Amino acid sequence: MAKKIKPTVNVFSILIAFLLSVFLSILCLLLGTYFGLFNKALLSDAMNKSAYYESVNSYTVEEVSDLLIPQGLDSSVLDNVFTLQTTYTEGKALLDANLNGQGYTVSTDNIQEKLRNNIIDYTSKHNLAMNSTISDNITYFSNQVCSIYVQNLTVPFLSYFAGIRKMLFQVMIIAIPVLTLLSVGCILLLIKLQNWLHRALRMIAYSFSATALMVSLLPCYLLITRTYTKINISPIYFHKLLTRYIGQSLMMYIYSSIVMLAIALFVIAAIYQIKKRLMH
């Protein structure tokens, strides 16, 4: 006859299983945050896929076009000033520098030169007199355009990215080993408490399933309702980048919960095998 388990042992086992699920959840959240929200490759990918660099060019042209009207110029002076190649090269260099916590100054010499040449061509075509005041005005205007371009190319808050990532890494160096030890300790305790291995594994399966559920619930809700797309942030290309990036980051939590669920299913399969062996 099978030995009856004391109720206190059962309650204690459930408590340990719950603690195990908490430790595993924190572990998954930390890993999901580091490989999701603070993943450099994910950010680069989001910028490429949200057509960030093309959007910077078109937004800059639109913004500068509004400055042209009071200057007495037309949009032809902006032809070939902002090229995708230049924006991509400078944008990528700026992004890499910011992600590594380094400084980078965007080079606008080409833009200034092209813009200046275009304006001079425009004035000569329209027989507009050129004097030192107008020349100074062209220089002032070119500088204004370049500063708008650099401002649009710079991803806001990125300068904090490297610092926060470093801090998170410091936390993870301590937290991951501690949480792993605690989890292993809980597993060993559960095995020790139960007379039968399959009963202990059952508790462990509950923990891993609960972890999968706890970690995936909020990201699933956000991904389904797309609440994060309602962030009021401008300009539109930055909004697209941010929503794409947040969406991809949330998927990292889903992937980690899928791993936990897979482990839970593996443990359930193991329980089934052990019980089958015991029957025979």
Add this chain to the structure above:
Amino acid sequence: MVSKSQWKRILAYFYMPVFFTIIGYIIIYIICLPVISTFLSIGSLVTGQDSSTFQTNITSIYDDQSPLLQSQKSVPLSSIEMPSFGSQYAQVSCQRIGLDAPLYWGDNSTILRNGAGQYIGSSLPGFERPILLCGHNVTAFLPLQSIEIGDQVSISTNYGTYTYEVVETRVADMNDTSAYDLSQNKEQLIMYTCYPFAFMGVTTQRLFIYGDRISGPDITGLD
């Protein structure tokens, strides 16, 4: 055939994780209770009801065939449709100089590309308070280079046409706050644009044109 105890064990693989999840979220809720309302307030500040469209919608409530454009001595406040940001609510004109531009509520770059804009901190015509209009000197307000004292500028709205006689013009720096007074209890039309005209480059000067109301229906129900 699955026995009752086996069913219990199978169901436990579902309700136990759900039970753990509920307990876990309750604990998080209790711990975070002091800061939840703060986070939700911040969240509501940075998010909207729907995804942003990032466009100023240029619309129009102006109807140049409106029956109220017929000369009336007074118009009730309740019959006036208030414009929203980006909507054309009137037409500003001055026959002598060839000024004829749609007038929009608001003054951002999208609006100024389409016509004349009005600073939303100023008042609508007929409301006995200053009206501040602006426009680009190469498009909507180009004709203002020919304006003189004594010229009559009209603002046609759905609730009536208001006429203003130009009493003063002056050039001031764009940062000169004494150029206009929006707190005065007088209906004064103030139009401004970049100065000088036909100048290529950055200018810090503005041409200000001031007009006093000489005709237009009174609005009843204003307190």
